[in-house]
Amino acid sequence: DVIVRNDTTIQPNKVLIVYLSRTNNTKAIAEIIYENMGGTLVPLELEKPYPENYQATVQQVAKENETGYLPPLKTKIDNIDNYNVVFVGFPTWGMQLPPPMKSFLNQYDLGGKTIVPFNTNGGYGIGSSFQAVKELCPNSKVLNGFTIQGGSERDGRYLVIKDKKRKEAQTQVKNWLQGLRLMKENP
Numbered sequence: 094d095v096i097v098r099n100d101t102t103i104q105p106n107k108v109l110i111v112y113l114s115r116t117n118n119t120k121a122i123a124e125i126i127y128e129n130m131g132g133t134l135v136p137l138e139l140e141k142p143y144p145e146n147y148q149a150t151v152q153q154v155a156k157e158n159e160t161g162y163l164p165p166l167k168t169k170i171d172n173i174d175n176y177n178v179v180f181v182g183f184p185t186w187g188m189q190l191p192p193p194m195k196s197f198l199n200q201y202d203l204g205g206k207t208i209v210p211f212n213t214n215g216g217y218g219i220g221s222s223f224q225a226v227k228e229l230c231p232n233s234k235v236l237n238g239f240t241i242q243g244g245s246e247r248d249g250r251y252l253v254i255k256d257k258k259r260k261e262a263q264t265q266v267k268n269w270l271q272g273l274r275l276m277k278e279n280p
């Protein structure tokens with residue numbers, strides 16, 4: 094057997110994949126990561142969900158970003174200390190990290206862990222979101238994130254990471270994970 098140095102193998106039970114998703118594009122990427130890494134897949138849910146209406150949500154998010162409001166989470170993670178790799182997935186909202194993900198990173202002590210961001214967006218990129226993850230996790234090792242174009246609710250495009258696009262995303266996610274030298278330990 095060839096032993097490749099620097100390869101980091103990870104036991105699936107040490108992997109947590111937390112994601113925020115409204116129209117399921119980020120969820121699709123989270124599922125692809127899960128297929129490759131195993132672990133525990135957790136959607137972030139709020140105590141008080143955002144409105145169904147897109148414009149109302151945009152306005153609420155803008156206000157929350159302005160005031161630094163951290164919306165309370167319904168989702169609770171048991172035994173966060175059992176995980177040493179935490180994937181955090183989110184859409185770009187108002188060119189920033191969405192408030193619920195700020196709540197998550199603020200609420201849990203992720204010091205000493207490896208944090209792996211991933212993102213979908215409407216075509217305008219990650220904005221300040223990856224930088225915000227770094228700032229909210231000052232004592233963690235934050236790896237290079239993954240980003241891909243998702244939908245655009247504004248333009249009536251909802252879930253687009255499906256069918257052929259999902260296949261393409263699978264290849265991109267695999268390449269990214271390999272580049273990070275993260276891989277599931279074979280039993």
Ligand SMILES: Cc1cc2nc3c(=O)[nH]c(=O)nc-3n(C[C@H](O)[C@H](O)[C@H](O)COP(=O)(O)O)c2cc1C
Nearest residue numbers: 114115116117118119184187188214215217243244
């Ligand atoms: C409130 C809100 C704000 C958004 N702001 C942006 C933005 O600033 N830039 C961008 O490229 N896309 C923006 N989008 C589009 C989403 O990032 C994109 O549709 C993403 O794929 C949605 O992920 P989801 O399907 O997991 O919810 C916004 C969407 C919403 C709902």
